[in-house]
Amino acid sequence: MNATILRAEHLTLRRRGVAVLDDVSLTLPAGQTLALIGESGAGKSTLAYAAMGLLRPPEVALEGELWVGDTEVVGASERTLRPLRGVRMGMIFQDASAALNPCFTVLDHLAEPLRRHRKLGKAACRERAIDLLASVGIGDPASRLQAYPHELSGGMQQRVMIAIALACEPQLLIADEPTSALDVTIQAQIMSLVLERVRALGASAIFVLHDLALATQVADRVAVMYAGQIVEEGPAREVLNHPRHPYTRGLRASAVEFDAHRLAPIAGVVPSLSAMPSGCRFAPRCAAASAQCSQARPTPTAHGDVHIACWHP
Ligand SMILES: Nc1ncnc2c1ncn2[C@@H]1O[C@H](COP(=O)(O)OP(=O)(O)OP(=O)(O)O)[C@@H](O)[C@H]1O
Numbered sequence: 001m002n003a004t005i006l007r008a009e010h011l012t013l014r015r016r017g018v019a020v021l022d023d024v025s026l027t028l029p030a031g032q033t034l035a036l037i038g039e040s041g042a043g044k045s046t047l048a049y050a051a052m053g054l055l056r057p058p059e060v061a062l063e064g065e066l067w068v069g070d071t072e073v074v075g076a077s078e079r080t081l082r083p084l085r086g087v088r089m090g091m092i093f094q095d096a097s098a099a100l101n102p103c104f105t106v107l108d109h110l111a112e113p114l115r116r117h118r119k120l121g122k123a124a125c126r127e128r129a130i131d132l133l134a135s136v137g138i139g140d141p142a143s144r145l146q147a148y149p150h151e152l153s154g155g156m157q158q159r160v161m162i163a164i165a166l167a168c169e170p171q172l173l174i175a176d177e178p179t180s181a182l183d184v185t186i187q188a189q190i191m192s193l194v195l196e197r198v199r200a201l202g203a204s205a206i207f208v209l210h211d212l213a214l215a216t217q218v219a220d221r222v223a224v225m226y227a228g229q230i231v232e233e234g235p236a237r238e239v240l241n242h243p244r245h246p247y248t249r250g251l252r253a254s255a256v257e258f259d260a261h262r263l264a265p266i267a268g269v270v271p272s273l274s275a276m277p278s279g280c281r282f283a284p285r286c287a288a289a290s291a292q293c294s295q296a297r298p299t300p301t302a303h304g305d306v307h308i309a310c311w312h313p
Pocket residue numbers: 015020038039040041042043044045046047273
């Protein structure tokens with residue numbers, strides 16, 4: 001079976017006329033996990049939010065295609081998209097303390113999608129909420145149902161958010177830096193919990209990550225983003241252990257998690273979205289750049305199972 005859970009075709013997203021995503025094409029087979037990596041401002045969160053159908057006109061202008069399963073997100077009405085969120089797609093945000101409503105209890109948060117999408121009654125919601133809390137490793141779950149977010153530790157809040165995202169057993173989980181607001185000691189626990197739950201559901205996942213070593217551990221595939229474009233995409237281990245795009249090589253060399261003793265930061269800064277160089281956007285920072293690079297944009301080309309947008313990979 002060749003089912004795909006996510007397919008972007010020449011997707012461009014503009015905010016106030018500026019292309020924040022520019023001609024992005026990407027396919028994620030169903031049941032696989034994808035890591036989106038790249039420097040701050042690359043457009044990782046924008047792509048993740050667009051896939052959830054959370055970025056729509058008139059806030060942004062969309063061109064191209066963006067499919068989640070058999071639903072075309074570009075041009076879909078809010079009425080079409082609303083039932084998909086929480087049911088077919090679940091989202092874990094970076095900061096649980098900001099995402100959870102301080103006025104609602106844990107039970108209120110968990111019951112809302114169950115009532116709305118699964119039409120469960122009060123007693124069934126409570127029972128399912130207890131099961132969900134237990135499944136994300138919260139001890140004595142019944143006693144936590146009436147807790148408010150501020151009564152929980154950061155790790156526990158994140159577990160509650162994972163339980164909410166998975167409440168209706170989505171086919172696609174999108175997690176935007178799910179552990180970066182947490183203490184390092186519990187980051188690994190939370191990440192392995194998310195992965196374990198995704199696998200238990202047979203779901204797909206998109207993780208926005210800064211940690212490249214973590215990406216090789218949790219993701220089947222990786223898409224490397226630079227200045228609103230995908231520059232290299234393919235199997236995570238192949239791309240991150242043997243990067244071929246100069247930007248991916250630069251990221252790898254500057255990643256403290258791979259070799260803290262031989263750090264080589266990428267020179268220069270990401271260009272402003274409103275003043276992008278023509279041709280390859282990485283050219284001003286690339287040691288391998290040729291005259292061709294600043295004249296024409298490299299189109300993504302297949303090299304085996306890896307797609308690379310570079311004239312000289
Ligand atoms: N609400 C907004 N209004 C205008 N521009 C925005 C808005 N949100 C993001 N941007 C811009 O869009 C670009 C992509 O932002 P995005 O948040 O997707 O990046 P990111 O790769 O997730 O970065 P980070 O790693 O810092 O989270 C950036 O240049 C950012 O400044």
